[in-house]
Structure formats: structure tokens, C-alpha cells
Amino acid sequence: MKIGVITYPGTLDDRDAQRAIRLAGGTPVPLWHADSNLKKVDAVVLPGGFSYGDYLRCGAIAAQAPATQEVVKLAAQGLPVLGICNGFQVLVEAHLLPGGLIRNEKQHFICRDQKLRVENNQTAWTNLFEKDQEITIPLKNGEGGYIASKETLKMLEAENRVVFRYLDLNPNGSMNDIAGLTNERGNVLGLMPHPEHAVEPGFGPDTDIAMRSGTDGLKFFESVLKALVSA
């Protein structure tokens, strides 16, 4: 299975995402933002970083890129899309997901191992998690405060589209503790924390068993491979 990873000018975590895909058993395919040819990939990851230096608004310029516009088209046909951090901001700016992301409530850039609760395990990227499972993956952002109108929030909650919620503490002031959400169809997932940084023992978050042994992020990529096989 081929999973594309789009690199924009200013993207940082494209290599980590590619590595995560490889460790999960998929074939990563590097994609370039200016190229609308997505090389017939079976799924796409929009990785984290600071595309275009966060100019105008985080993710706003990347949302206009030819590759992103192609993703928007194919997402409507069911292509699984995962937006991580800046990728989440791109998805929001490209109107694949509702709402917006603003500067963290306390105005600090935050970097920590973040506990999350899996609220929805029916998406292309979360089907290997248990419902209400608690996972820990790294979080690192400056503009991760999720906001949306009251009506949008109500709709997201009613349709079970909040996929991850922050546990123990809300690091950035996100409404309803929202860490990640999906679209109506469940093929597009955006979240602020970074699953691709928790895929290999020795390099992930600490767990009760051993230091740096957390690999909860790997399930995201294994989930999409499973979804693609059974599709």
C-alpha cells in the first residue's frame, strides 16, 4: 500500500511520517506541494511543521497548493487523509474540516507527551484502537487552540466526529478539549499531537514499562493499512 506524504516549503516532519509508514508496513511516497500528481497513492499524510513560515495564517497558503487541491478532490471520493499539527491546520484552511486553530491560550509553544482519549475508533486512521482507549503521543505546537462556532461544536459532538480529546490537562485551550476530529465520512482525520513521533521503542514517550517505549502512534498507520486492505 502506497501512502503519500506531502512536503511543503517549511514542512518539518515529512521524513518522520515516511518512517512511521514504513514501520507500520506501508510504502511511503514523497509528494511535492507544487505537483498535483499524487502518484496514485492509497492514502495521504499532511505532516507537521511550519509551511510557508505560518505566513498569513497557519496552513492558509499550503491549503492553496496544487497537491492540497488534489487531496481535497480525492478526499471527497473517500481517499484517507491524515493531517498532523500543521497538516491539521492545512485541512481546516482547505475546508476539509470545520473550525479553526488559534494561538495557544497561555501563548506558549508547548512540547510534551500528551495523554489522549480515543473517542471514535470508526475512522480510517483509528480502527485498531479500542473505544475510550487512553494513548500517549507527543504534542508540540504554538497555535493549537481549536475553536468553532457553537453550532459547529454541537454538530461535531452529535455526529461523534471528535476523534481525540485531551486528557488530564488541556494544553492549548481547545474548545471541548478537542485534540482531533474527522469529516462526515470518517476518511479525513486532523489532530494536533504527533503520532509519527511514537512509533518505535526507544524513541517514543515514556510508559510505565520503560522509558521512551511508547508506540501508540504506530496504530494510526496500521489502521489505515487495514482499512485499505479491507476496502
Place this chain on the structure above:
Amino acid sequence: MECGKVNEISRCGIPINLGVFAVLRENLSIPKLVRPANRRGTVPKIIVEIMPKQDLLDPQGKAVSNALHRAGNKNISNVRIGKRIELHFENEITDADLENAKALAQSFLSNDVIEDVVNVFKEV
């Protein structure tokens, strides 16, 4: 050669005629920075003004407001900071240009979840 700066420099293997420096210095002082005509002034422009939504926290504004208070400006109750975007045009601005700019202001230049377009106007 024992004396003088020429010797000092040439010892490093770079033969330099000190006269060059004099010429350089003179050249540096001559050019006056000319403001490009397309930056300010006569170029036709459309101005787009964008503000963060009223009910959202504006961290920049809050920090500036606090600084102003510390500096004794007790009568300034709050500060909010938005954006002014200038669109420069090659030719005279038409009504269609203005309409297009208004559409761009709503779609790309601002995000209606977090910002309001306050004004789009031709600068004369």
C-alpha cells in the same frame, strides 16, 4: 619592508592597495536609497483590513495593552491588533478588481472562523 599598514596586510598574502579603501568609502557614501515607485505613493492600491473576531483572545493586543499600562497609559483600556494588506495593481483599478479583492478578502486573505474583514477599499 618593516613599517606601515601595507606591510601588515600583505603579510597575510593579500596585496592590497590602501587607495582601494578610500574609493570604496566614497562609493558607499554616494548612493542615496531610492524608494521604488511600486512600494508607496502613486501605484493604484486596494487595501484590505482584517481584525481578529471580537470575542476571541488577541494575544498580541493583550501583550501590547499590558506594556502600555506599565508605561503609564492608564486611560487606554484595551488594544487589538489586526492586519492591513495592500494589493498593488499595474493599471487603474476597476470595479471588477474591487469586487475580486472583496471575494479574495473573504476566501483567502481572511478566515471567517477567527477573523472579520473590516474594510476593503481603493486607496486614492
